[in-house]
Amino acid sequence: MSRMHRGLYALGLVAVCGTAASAQKPKAPAPAKAAAAGQDQNITAALNEAYAKFKGLQEGKNADYIPALAKVDPNIFGIALVTTDGKVYTAGDVGSEVSIQSISKVFTMAKVMEEQGPEAIEKTIGVDATGMRFNSIVSIEFSQKSLGGPEMNSLVNPGAIATTSMVKGGTRDEVWNSILNFYSDFAGRKLTVNDEVFKSEAETNQRNQAIGALMYAYGYIKAKPDQATDVYTEQCSVSVNAKDLATMAATLAAGGRNPVSGKQAMSSKNVPYVLAVMATAGLYDDSGKWLYHTGLPAKSGVGGGIIAVAPGKFGIAVVSPPLDDAGNSVRAQRAIQDIVARLNANPYAVASR
Numbered sequence: 001m002s003r004m005h006r007g008l009y010a011l012g013l014v015a016v017c018g019t020a021a022s023a024q025k026p027k028a029p030a031p032a033k034a035a036a037a038g039q040d041q042n043i044t045a046a047l048n049e050a051y052a053k054f055k056g057l058q059e060g061k062n063a064d065y066i067p068a069l070a071k072v073d074p075n076i077f078g079i080a081l082v083t084t085d086g087k088v089y090t091a092g093d094v095g096s097e098v099s100i101q102s103i104s105k106v107f108t109m110a111k112v113m114e115e116q117g118p119e120a121i122e123k124t125i126g127v128d129a130t131g132m133r134f135n136s137i138v139s140i141e142f143s144q145k146s147l148g149g150p151e152m153n154s155l156v157n158p159g160a161i162a163t164t165s166m167v168k169g170g171t172r173d174e175v176w177n178s179i180l181n182f183y184s185d186f187a188g189r190k191l192t193v194n195d196e197v198f199k200s201e202a203e204t205n206q207r208n209q210a211i212g213a214l215m216y217a218y219g220y221i222k223a224k225p226d227q228a229t230d231v232y233t234e235q236c237s238v239s240v241n242a243k244d245l246a247t248m249a250a251t252l253a254a255g256g257r258n259p260v261s262g263k264q265a266m267s268s269k270n271v272p273y274v275l276a277v278m279a280t281a282g283l284y285d286d287s288g289k290w291l292y293h294t295g296l297p298a299k300s301g302v303g304g305g306i307i308a309v310a311p312g313k314f315g316i317a318v319v320s321p322p323l324d325d326a327g328n329s330v331r332a333q334r335a336i337q338d339i340v341a342r343l344n345a346n347p348y349a350v351a352s353r
């Protein structure tokens with residue numbers, strides 16, 4: 001029995017042996033198809049039920065501080081789960097793409113860990129939750145090194161822009177290409193940028209430019225703060241669907257190896273550091289609430305995506321643009337919480353022995 005199957009039994013799931021199934025990509029929202037050969041019907045049912053339960057939920061609203069995001073169809077609702085043995089489950093609208101936004105921060109942080117070791121992130125940026133909004137300028141003031149910092153992390157805008165500035169490359173193109181290739185290895189396909197979103201955010205991101213300048217002034221960014229903010233803006237504009245995001249999450253769940261393509265996207269020794277920062281800061285000032293209800297490291301983006309990682313078991317992602325006040329997708333939070341509960345995937349929930 002594989003480690004995955006042992007894990008599913010431990011979770012109370014029924015594991016079904018079989019070949020990895022390829023993902024279905026329906027063009028229009030639709031419930032998941034009946035379980036294909038080799039798929040776990042419990043997982044299929046969990047996704048279908050969550051889709052049906054939250055499809056009509058009308059809370060939240062699209063981000064509009066980036067004008068292009070306000071125009072995205074708020075009805076997009078796609079769910080995908082990829083197991084660490086490469087099985088792909090989907091429900092709803094998994095063909096539609098949204099911009100990855102802050103979910104990108106996870107993978108740029110991972111890239112810097114790969115290039116310079118996890119201690120570079122801990123020492124240069126910090127790994128503590130700020131407890132403040134993702135684009136807080138006050139958090140930078142509190143994090144000044146002269147005050148005993150850093151108390152910052154790579155998953156909020158100031159730490160993320162500084163993290164992007166640490167990616168190695170002689171030119172902007174070199175830096176950008178190595179970031180995009182790294183993301184693509186996690187997704188298992190060549191990802192591209194949504195140029196409309198990139199242009200829209202680049203024209204309106206004066207606040208992030210100020211954050212980049214301040215992080216340079218305080219020594220977090222060593223050179224070229226404008227380039228760092230620009231590359232950061234482009235990384236946020238990468239276009240993804242729910243299956244891409246679930247595969248990226250599953251790669252983290254599988255020790256850095258993409259379970260669909262088989263490619264080792266990052267070293268397994270760095271994965272726990274990535275997951276730790278996701279657990280403490282992945283949903284910003286609501287990270288505690290999220291962990292309280294799911295126990296899983298996760299990351300949200302203002303494009304409407306959320307990924308969550310069940311280490312050794314699966315990655316899950318939901319895409320749905322309307323957000324709550326903290327900037328996290330409403331339907332994505334509700335659907336993932338529901339599926340995690342149904343699959344008994346909270347690692348802190350252990351039956352008494």
Ligand code: DON
Pocket residue numbers: 101102103134135157201208233236300301302303326327328
């Ligand atoms: O920098 C920004 O504001 C956006 N590109 C990303 C913010 C974001 O996704 C926060 N997520 N919940």
